């Protein structure tokens with residue numbers, strides 16, 4: 001009689017501690033992993049039929065798909081990382097070390113509930129680690145069509161300060177970021193001082209660029225030096241064939257012009273007001 005409570009207590013303890021050796025049969029097998037999706041299996045939001053009842057109908061959402069470096073794992077990224085947001089969310093980030101990408105992926109899965117099977121997550125991670133880290137991003141941009149030579153000072157500033165939005169090939173993203181191909185050369189010809197203010201202080205307000213309308217906000221880059229900003233302005237007004245569109249006598253941007261404009265310290269809306277139509 002005196003010994004009876006002991007096995008009961010032991011069983012209770014085992015249950016409480018969740019030990020797999022607890023009485024009640026072998027541990028349950030882990031659930032089977034969901035199958036890998038073929039690339040393109042999940043599309044960006046589909047257009048829907050308008051006015052089919054008492055529901056609010058909207059136009060198809062724009063699918064903003066940035067250029068992604070070719071490489072193993074890209075298909076997994078496109079299939080699994082463009083259901084909730086565009087893959088532009090990935091290319092908009094500053095290049096992260098592998099551990100940073102791993103933490104981002106874990107956040108997508110655990111915090112936001114992204115149902116990315118582990119095998120696909122490993123493929124995505126390997127792809128990001130191979131092409132989108134501080135060490136590999138230069139080669140990635142060179143691999144993308146129209147990418148600049150990596151040793152030009154302006155091209156280097158462009159890659160980290162502008163390309164996340166305006167894209168490595170300068171073509172922008174429709175509805176989000178204006179193209180600089182063609183447009184930057186036009187601005188350099190007609191609105192040179194505006195370009196300097198824009199680079200320093202950003203801009204907010206409606207504009208037309210290369211025949212498209214934009215109404216968004218660009219942050220300024222006043223954390224960059226006068227030399228860096230002059231170099232990047234020379235780069236965007238000459239790269240991608242823009243040099244052929246500049247007036248023959250167009251002078252390069254100089255650091256002292258940037259230095260003088262820096263003292264004005266404007267808001268992005270003030271830059272827009274001074275831009276003119």
Ligand code: HEC
Pocket residue numbers: 077080081082083084085089090093104105107108112113114115116121124
């Ligand atoms: C279930 C929806 C969902 C899926 C699937 C998803 N994400 Fe996200 N993601 C989010 C949400 C929500 C945010 C935060 C949006 C915000 O803050 O504006 C986000 C933000 C991000 C950001 C911005 C930086 C950050 O940490 O917030 C990155 C980078 C990103 N996602 C990468 C990925 C990658 C890579 C994948 C594919 C493995 C993925 N996402 C799949 C929901 C998702």
Ligand code: HEC
Pocket residue numbers: 158161162163164165166176177178180183184187198199203204205206207208209214215216217218219221232233236272275
């Ligand atoms: C965070 C995204 C982002 C970054 C980074 C960015 N831009 Fe922009 N850029 C925009 C947006 C958005 C607009 C449109 C602003 C508007 O609607 O007024 C724009 C507009 C422009 C224009 C057209 C301006 C006009 O008035 O027609 C030029 C030129 C430009 N950016 C150059 C640059 C350069 C050079 C850099 C890097 C130093 C840069 N941008 C960095 C988002 C960005």
